[in-house]
Every structure is written in structure tokens, then in C-alpha cells.
Amino acid sequence: MSDTTRILLDFDGDRRDVHAYEQAGGYASLRKALGMEPGDVVAQVDGSGLRGRGGAGFPTGRKASFLPKDKKPAYLCVNADESEPGTFKDREIMLRNPHALIEGVLIMSFAIGATSAFIYIRGEYRTEFEVLRRALEDARSRGYVGLNVLGSGYNATVVLHRGAGAYICGEETALLSSLEGERGQPRSKPPFPAVAGLYAAPTLVNNVETLASVPFILEMGAEAYAALGTERSKGTRVFSLSGNVRRPGNYELPLTSTLRDLIEGHGGGAPEGRTIKAIIPGGSSTPILLPDQLDTGIDYESIAAAGSMAGSGAIVVIDDRTCMVQLALRVAEFYKHESCGKCTPCREGTRWGVDIIRRIEMGEAAQGDLDLLLNVCDRILGKCLCPLGDAMAMPVASYVTRFREEFQRHIDEGGCPFTDSSPIASLYHEHVEVPA
Amino acid sequence: MSDPATEQTLAGARETRPQMPAPARDAAPEKPLRERILDVMALYPDSRSAIIPALRLAQDEFGWLSTEAFEAVADATGFTPALAKSVASFYDMFRLTPVGTHEICVCTNVSCALVGAGDTLRELERQLGIHAGQTTPDGAFTLRTVECYGGCGWGPVVSVDERYHEPCGPDQVAGILAELRGEPA
Numbered sequence: 037m038s039d040t041t042r043i044l045l046d047f048d049g050d051r052r053d054v055h056a057y058e059q060a061g062g063y064a065s066l067r068k069a070l071g072m073e074p075g076d077v078v079a080q081v082d083g084s085g086l087r088g089r090g091g092a093g094f095p096t097g098r099k100a101s102f103l104p105k106d107k108k109p110a111y112l113c114v115n116a117d118e119s120e121p122g123t124f125k126d127r128e129i130m131l132r133n134p135h136a137l138i139e140g141v142l143i144m145s146f147a148i149g150a151t152s153a154f155i156y157i158r159g160e161y162r163t164e165f166e167v168l169r170r171a172l173e174d175a176r177s178r179g180y181v182g183l184n185v186l187g188s189g190y191n192a193t194v195v196l197h198r199g200a201g202a203y204i205c206g207e208e209t210a211l212l213s214s215l216e217g218e219r220g221q222p223r224s225k226p227p228f229p230a231v232a233g234l235y236a237a238p239t240l241v242n243n244v245e246t247l248a249s250v251p252f253i254l255e256m257g258a259e260a261y262a263a264l265g266t267e268r269s270k271g272t273r274v275f276s277l278s279g280n281v282r283r284p285g286n287y288e289l290p291l292t293s294t295l296r297d298l299i300e301g302h303g304g305g306a307p308e309g310r311t312i313k314a315i316i317p318g319g320s321s322t323p324i325l326l327p328d329q330l331d332t333g334i335d336y337e338s339i340a341a342a343g344s345m346a347g348s349g350a351i352v353v354i355d356d357r358t359c360m361v362q363l364a365l366r367v368a369e370f371y372k373h374e375s376c377g378k379c380t381p382c383r384e385g386t387r388w389g390v391d392i393i394r395r396i397e398m399g400e401a402a403q404g405d406l407d408l409l410l411n412v413c414d415r416i417l418g419k420c421l422c423p424l425g426d427a428m429a430m431p432v433a434s435y436v437t438r439f440r441e442e443f444q445r446h447i448d449e450g451g452c453p454f455t456d457s458s459p460i461a462s463l464y465h466e467h468v469e470v471p472a
Numbered sequence: 473m474s475d476p477a478t479e480q481t482l483a484g485a486r487e488t489r490p491q492m493p494a495p496a497r498d499a500a501p502e503k504p505l506r507e508r509i510l511d512v513m514a515l516y517p518d519s520r521s522a523i524i525p526a527l528r529l530a531q532d533e534f535g536w537l538s539t540e541a542f543e544a545v546a547d548a549t550g551f552t553p554a555l556a557k558s559v560a561s562f563y564d565m566f567r568l569t570p571v572g573t574h575e576i577c578v579c580t581n582v583s584c585a586l587v588g589a590g591d592t593l594r595e596l597e598r599q600l601g602i603h604a605g606q607t608t609p610d611g612a613f614t615l616r617t618v619e620c621y622g623g624c625g626w627g628p629v630v631s632v633d634e635r636y637h638e639p640c641g642p643d644q645v646a647g648i649l650a651e652l653r654g655e656p657a
Contacts, residue, residue: 050490109517121581121620132490152517159528159565160621162634166496195515200524201564203619217520219562235518276625278583282480284625285488304484307477320582350624352583355477366582370619376562459478462590463580468597 041264042288043252043272044245050132052167054174057135063180065254069143070188075105077147081250083258085270089125090115090206090243091319091348093336100148102230103238109151110238112144113215113229114247116157116164117199117206120319121370122350125274126244128286130157130164133248134171140247142180142192143254148240152193156211159199169196203374207422208241210376221376222422245274245349265291269335273349277303280310280355280459289334296330299353310355314438318347320367321427323434324354344434359454360439361446362464364432365393371428382425385416389428396443397464399451406443410436478588482639485587489626495635505533509548523549527560536567564618572607572614574652576600577631580617583624588641592628593617595642599649613652 051057069077082097103110114137118126130137137155145153157165172194175181183191197215204210205220212234214220233239249271253261262270269291275298278284282304289298295315299305306312312327317334323344325332332342339346354363372386392409395401413429413436420426436443445453455461501508508529513522526549530541537560542553549556560566578584578593597603600613607614623629626638630648637648650656 052493118622119620122583122624124622124624124626127622128490131492158622159563160631160634163492163495163636167493197521198525198528199563200528200560200566202562214524215521216518217523217559219559278624278627279586280477280481281484283484283488284481285485286625307480310477316582352586352624354586357475357477358586362585363582366580366585370581373619459475459588460585460590462588462594463585466590466594468594468603470597470601470603 041272041290043264044129044133044136044248044274045286045288051136052132052134052171054135054171054178057133058178061255062135062251063139063178065251066139066142066180067186069146069254070186070190074147074149077143077254080258081144081147081253084253084261085258085265085268086246086249086253086261087269087336088243089245089249089273089349091120093346096242096246099230099242100144100240102228103148103240104231105149107238108149110148111234111240112141112148112150112153113208113211113234113239113241114141114153114155115206115208115211115241115243116155116161117211118161118244118348119158119203119206120321120348120350121367122278122316122319122352123276123348124278125276125286125349127161127164129244129248129274130161131167134168135175136248136251137168137244138171138175138180138194140250141194142185143250144240144242144247145192145194146190148238150240151191152195154195154197154215154234156197156199156205156215158205159201165196165198172196202376203370204376204422204424207424210422211241212239219376221378222424224421266333266335266337268337273334275334276348276350277353278350279316279352280306280312280358281353282307291333291335293334294330295325295332295334295351298334298351299330303353306353306355310357312353313356313358314354314360316350316352316354316431317342318345319350320352320370321423321431322347323430324438326438357454357457357459359397359452359458359460360435360442361393361397361452362454362458362460364435365390365397365464366460367431368393368428371424375424379421379425381416381419382428385412385425386428388412389432393432396446397452399446399449401447403447405447406436406440474591475588478641481587482641485626485639489638492636501533505529505544506548509545513549519549520551523551523556523559524563527556527566531567536570538570573612574633575614575616577616577618577621578604579619579621579623579627579629579631581620581624583620584627584629587627587639589628591642592630592640592645595645596630599645613649
């Protein structure tokens with residue numbers, strides 16, 4: 037399959053204007069869906085092999101099929117709380133192709149018989165919120181949203197809801213708590229949202245990119261979508277490439293591509309004169325890969341086989357200037373800050389993690405601290421209500437395991453050997469004098 | 473800007489970042505705060521869902537979530553000020569203390585840190601004469617570090633009054649501050 041096949045970002049500039057979107061064939065899939073049986077729409081999505089693009093990679097059609105058919109009301113919630121560090125793809129989709137998201141929302145709402153859809157967009161995305169609000173107004177004025185959509189008798193309500201800054205709200209049950217006006221703490225599963233979600237009603241929660249892919253599937257057919265990809269990872273995916281590369285940005289690629297295609301082919305590789313030291317393959321919560329793994333496929337299975345996770349599709353390149361202890365500290369500090377405090381291994385473990393890594397970086401660590409750090413990670417892994425604790429433990433343990441000598445050097449030399457070169461160093465070792 | 477490798481990455485980011493539409497003007501609200509909160513409550517099957525939007529409206533009105541702001545939210549929604557406060561304290565974007573006229577937030581998460589967010593932060597500290605987490609004595613600027621703002625490929629991300637500057641290297645700091653102070657560039 038051609039490397040240039042794109043579904044979500046297959047054009048220059050943007051399609052914020054509803055007429056531009058319609059001229060490109062937009063909203064024809066909604067019309068088509070409204071003429072089908074809702075169950076057949078779910079079957080189309082299922083047949084395409086589309087998997088959730090938020091992080092977990094669960095088959096979208098199957099997830100939709102879990103909702104009981106006869107229980108009303110039912111809700112669709114759009115997870116636009118893109119917050120996994122390294123990930124900025126949903127933002128570009130909303131900015132450049134907001135109607136693809138809205139059309140996908142309407143199709144899936146119809147397919148599950150939802151009475152209302154809620155788009156939960158992270159509070160920081162103010163420009164994106166304004167773009168979506170405008171696009172929704174346009175869609176409403178064109179008869180795609182509201183009562184009796186396109187004369188079909190289907191009524192579609194879409195509410196745009198802004199978050200207020202909390203990473204954990206990207207976890208689907210925390211998102212529902214937040215949408216209900218509570219602190220964004222995750223809930224025990226089961227019951228799963230499909231059975232008891234928003235306001236205890238059956239609820240489908242889907243990521244922005246997932247839903248924005250649905251119009252193409254309805255338009256071209258499940259087979260056409262499935263043809264773009266591997267045996268188990270179908271379609272295209274938007275990869276967010278950041279860190280130390282020449283051309284960072286979002287790149288939509290078929291899932292037959294490799295990390296090398298993305299990082300070297302599209303991203304131009306490490307900046308001139310630098311070499312790649314490590315690769316974060318699926319957002320900051322995923323275990324790190326080494327440059328000799330660049331030929332790994334970017335599909336879900338290949339990255340899992342390489343010892344990590346495809347996660348949110350965020351690939352962060354780390355070059356040879358970087359101190360891995362500083363990187364671990366930054367990652368751990370983030371998850372400590374975002375831990376909601378509900379369960380002990382995460383609340384306490386992320387704090388312990390930060391304290392130990394900070395000691396190592398600042399030259400205050402004891403010889404036993406590396407094993408203690410791995411021990412703390414182990415006491416978090418798989419022992420929390422939601423994946424946030426693991427999101428610190430998995431990458432940190434992988435940095436220690438794969439760069440053990442570098443961590444050990446910090447302990448043996450009583451501090452960081454990379455304070456002059458590492459781009460992260462100024463955060464930890466530079467202090468600006470200010471007037472009292 | 474020091475490191476040529478970082479320079480190269482920022483140049484690449486300028487090419488791949490999509491054009492953003494101009495910010496919508498913050499029009500003066502036509503209705504009193506209470507009525508705007510009631511309008512938002514009507515959007516949801518359960519009015520408690522409106523509490524975060526209501527807190528945002530109150531924060532925009534009062535500048536921060538003062539006692540008066542919480543009381544205004546409670547008065548309109550029918551929930552207690554304590555409940556409103558317990559919700560607000562969970563979320564980073566709610567201000568539980570007063571802030572300066574302009575709020576400058578520097579993302580220091582992994583991707584931004586790898587392309588020199590620390591250098592941008594230190595330059596802001598130097599030029600403002602305050603540390604992150606502080607407000608200038610004249611009340612004009614509050615400087616904060618924040619976690620991932622979702623501009624990872626176009627970082628370092630600096631948000632000024634909720635608008636992103638991407639990428640924002642240390643050499644852009646002077647221009648941003650001059651503009652905020654109303655000085656000629």
C-alpha cells in the first residue's frame with residue numbers, strides 16, 4: 037500500500053469551512069448511514085477492523101456492540117481530552133478537519149441509538165474548542181445536527197464540554213466522572229461504561245481520531261479501510277512525532293509502516309550531528325525502545341512484540357545529548373502531579389519514584405536506590421484501579437533496565453555527568469537569581 | 473538560542489505546524505453571570521454537569537475563584553460553595569489564588585523539555601525577575617510551569633492568556649513581553 041494514503045489529513049490547509057468539507061464529499065456518509073439499519077452501521081465499523089486510537093487499541097465496532105440495544109437513554113462521549121505527553125494528533129484533526137469528527141460523532145450516535153453526544157475537549161485546547169464550536173454551528177445550520185437530521189427522523193444533540201486541566205480525565209471512567217461535574221477520579225470496572233456510563237446509562241466513549249475515521253469507512257466500505265494496514269492493525273493512523281528530530285509534526289501513515297519510515301523518512305532523523313539514543317513509541321507512559329529497533333512496524337502487534345506499546349501513537353525521539361535520569365525524572369514528576377490520589381500504590385508510588393530519581397540526578401543516592409526504584413515500580417504495576425500508576429512504573433522501569441549503566445554512573449560519580457549537554461538540564465541545574 | 477540541533481528541530485516545527493485561526497474576540501457578556509450559568513445548566517440532563525462550565529464562567533468574571541466566585545456558582549447552581557470548591561481544587565486550570573493580568577504558562581513536559589523548554593523558562597524568569605509560580609510585584613504577570621499542553625511537535629509551548637506560542641525559543645521571549653506591555657516590537 038502506498039505510503040501516501042491518508043484519510044484524515046489528506047489535503048493541504050484545512051477544511052474548517054463546511055462548504056469545503058461538503059465539496060470534498062463530506063456528510064455523504066452521514067446521509068448513507070441514516071438510510072441504513074443502525075446495527076448494520078456498527079457491523080460496517082466492526083468489519084473495517086478499526087481499533088481505538090486513544091491508547092488501548094480496542095476494536096471500535098466490538099465496543100459499540102456491547103451497548104444493550106433496548107436500554108434508553110444511551111450516550112456517546114467523545115474523548116477529546118488528548119493529554120498523554122507526546123500526543124498532539126487529535127488537536128490537528130480538530131483544527132484542520134473538525135467536520136470529519138462531527139460527522140463521525142453523528143454516525144456513531146445514530147448507530148448506537150444515542151440521544152445525545154458530548155464532546156469532552158481538554159480545557160487547554162481553547163482554539164480547537166472555538167473551531168469545533170463554529171463547525172458545530174455550521175453543521176446545525178446545514179441540518180446535520182438537531183431535530184430530524186436530513187429528514188430521517190433521527191434527532192441529534194451534540195454538546196461541546198470543556199475540561200479544566202487534568203490528565204486523568206482521558207481515562208474513560210474519569211472522563212465520565214468529570215462530565216458529571218465531579219472530581220475526575222476513575223471508577224471501578226465493571227460495570228463498564230457500555231452498561232452503566234454517563235448518568236448510569238449505556239455509554240460509548242471513543243477517541244477523536246477513531247470517530248473521525250468512521251466517515252471514510254462508511255463511504256469506501258469496511259474492506260477498503262481494512263486493506264490499509266496489517267493483518268490485525270487496519271487502516272491509517274496519525275502519528276505524533278516529537279523530540280529531537282529534524283521535522284517533528286503529525287504524520288498519517290498506513291499501519292504497514294515502520295518506526296524508521298516515520299522517524300527517518302518523514303521526520304528526517306536526528307538533528308544534524310546527533311544520533312538517536314532512544315525512542316518512546318506510544319506516549320510517555322510506554323516502555324522505551326533502542327535505535328536497533330527502528331525497523332519495528334508501527335502497528336499495535338509489532339510494537340508490543342518489541343517490548344512496548346503503540347499507545348496513543350506518540351513517538352518521541354531522544355538524541356545522544358540527553359540524560360536518561362533527567363528524562364525519567366520529568367516523566368515521573370508528571371505522573372505524580374496527575375495521580376488523582378484514589379489508590380495507594382499510585383499516590384504513594386509515584387511520589388517515591390520521583391524522590392528516588394531526584395536523589396540519583398542530584399548525586400544524593402545510595403547504592404541500593406536503583407533496586408529500590410525497580411521495587412517501587414513493581415509494587416505499582418498492575419495494582420491500581422486505572423492505568424495511571426502503570427504509566428509511571430512501565431517507562432521508568434524500562435529506562436533503568438535499558439540504561440542501567442547510566443543510572444549507576446550518577447550514583448557512583450555523585451551526580452549528573454550530562455549537565456552541560458542534556459537539553460533537559462536547565463530545568464534541574466540552572467537557577468536564575470531574581471530580586472527578593 | 474544555543475544548540476544548532478535544537479535550532480534545526482524548531483525550524484522543522486515551524487514548517488509542520490498548521491495555521492491556526494485568529495482567536496475569537498472575548499465579547500463583553502450580554503447577560504449577568506447567573507443567567508449564563510443557568511443557560512449552561514440547560515444543556516445537560518443533570519445540572520451537576522454544569523458545575524465545571526459554571527466555575528469557568530465565574531473565574532472569567534472574577535479573575536480567579538474567590539469566595540464571591542464560589543458563592544455565585546453555588547447561588548446559580550443550587551450546589552454548596554464547598555462542593556464547588558472541592559471540584560475546582562482537582563483541576564489545574566482553576567485559580568484558587570489571584571493571578572497577574574497576564575498568565576504565562578511554560579510547558580516543561582518531556583517533548584518540550586527535549587527542545588529547550590528549560591531555556592525558555594529561565595529566560596522568562598530573567599526578564600520578568602520572578603521564579604515560576606510567582607507574580608510580578610506590579611501584578612502584571614504570573615509565570616507558571618505546566619504539564620503537557622498537546623503541542624509536543626511544535627514545542628516549546630508557551631501559553632499566554634490561553635493562547636499558544638509555538639515553538640517558543642528563548643529568543644522570542646522579549647518580543648512576547650513587549651507586546652503584552654504594549655511596547656513597540
